[in-house]
Amino acid sequence: MPELRKDPILGRWIIIAEERGKRPTDFLVEESKVKGGFCPLCPGNEKTTPDEVLVYGRQWGDPNSSGWKLRVVPNKYPALIIEGNLDKQGEGLYDRMNGIGAHEVIIETPNHDDRFTYLPPQDMLLTFLAFRDRILDLAKDSRFNYVVAFKNYGKAAGASLEHSHSQLVALPILPRMVTAELEGSLSYYKYKDRCIFCDIIRQEMQQNIRLVCENDHFVTLTPFAPRSPFEMWILPKRHHSSFVAQDDRSLIALAEIFSETLRRLDACIPHAPYNFVLHTQPLRSGSLDYYHWHFEIVPKLTSIAGFEWGTGFYINPMPPEDTCRFLREVTL
């Protein structure tokens, strides 16, 4: 059973997801490429994954057979497990609870060699529809307070399989990123009575120096204080705190700008490893006037020194205005 533990000083929760029998030196093997060979995510190998919890595009045939366009399956090596009670316990001044949660893999395409970046927007859309469907479903489980939806692309960004996929982790607690964003934006709202993200979008549209691209519904920015060169945020122009409240039209526009954004990144830095993370309100929190859902895309480039993760203090070798110019000027 995995376990959740809270750092008593910082209030930061971590998951101990023990990989049994692991020896210290097992952590040392750094592979420069994602593993090739047999692919459990390819059509024909459906039986090697846990049973699918969502499928799109299979017209006929049994569950866990081929013929699909997108599949969602529980992670075979989950960081958290779905069965059990939270069972919160103290240990002196420490707090822990059972590692209850869900960990799912979104297989974004049946084609092993497809890259997410170059999926046609109508196919990329399926991933966002799957995020919405799965988060809505997981929200029914009152043990969960948040679902983190994210993608690791490239070994340096943490991907362990080549086949294009993203992940969902349903958590009984709020991760620090979420509480910090909620607190920061609430504090601005109390002072100004306005959503800080709406104000940022307004200022960025006026200044037009960090605006990478836009469509009717969305805007892509290089943020004012980015952690990494080529960090980008994709924000909906219309205020809303919840990703899952978006209708199909909005998600189509999201797929279109997401596709353009990633193609611009790839044109600047071919095959740049990156993570993207969906930032949205906690499950069942009701609509919030002070918070604004969005995606953050952070390329994982070598210039980020290790100590920065420990101190929360980032050194970025390129201003976002320059990054933005590079991203705008590429030919797509």
Add this chain to the structure above:
Amino acid sequence: MPELRKDPILGRWIIIAEERGKRPTDFLVEESKVKGGFCPLCPGNEKTTPDEVLVYGRQWGDPNSSGWKLRVVPNKYPALIIEGNLDKQGEGLYDRMNGIGAHEVIIETPNHDDRFTYLPPQDMLLTFLAFRDRILDLAKDSRFNYVVAFKNYGKAAGASLEHSHSQLVALPILPRMVTAELEGSLSYYKYKDRCIFCDIIRQEMQQNIRLVCENDHFVTLTPFAPRSPFEMWILPKRHHSSFVAQDDRSLIALAEIFSETLRRLDACIPHAPYNFVLHTQPLRSGSLDYYHWHFEIVPKLTSIAGFEWGTGFYINPMPPEDTCRFLREVTL
């Protein structure tokens, strides 16, 4: 001129330290090993570094000549620069200031092939004496509020030179790690009227399941909620908020336990890349009853997925009790 920028939502400051003429694809080149060849930190090459600001062990000879045991020099490619005013400015809802600060390199040994881990404690001591001397000196500059002292060992942990060295960054602002720790420990103090770190040490000595080693002055723990396998904290047993207030006796004991701690790590995972960061009170803050200086050592192992840095949410594949057992059981 580098620039400091604040994320308006999180209050996180970042440094834009522009490397001029850098093209997007320059960020892509990932080298698996730290560069060899000419070493600017070796004796005989003193003239290739900026002029030394501190030296130990040179009995005779001019400044910036050989014959030293430890040298501190300004970083040739500093993230922050020492000359100028802070010049704080707004830009709509954003905040920025000039990148004023200091960035220094501690060359820990004249011998290119020495590893910090295996320096005799009396030589390792020099690094801690240099941290103390330089922080005391930098604290005289009222533009600075904090000095981060840290070491990156191994390419995966951000080291760009082979020759054993650590770094100091003097900052006009407090990094997020520091404010979060101060807030967390103050909140505990208000409630309990006790230092949370003192309580942690007391509980860990009693439980004796995460205690790696100790001497009269210090204790090394695997923390209850570690971000990474083999994360370790070295804490002084006697309460004090300030590293620079430590006397020589205390720093000798620090070098002894630091040496043992790193040798235990190396015996478990040979050449594991790691970062260590000194956690101490802000400059000129006066002694704090609620805060407790310490070192945090975080190995940088592949199992940490990229998205974790974005969410502040860590998955750790090994409980600290197991890590501790491995660390205790090695033969030194």
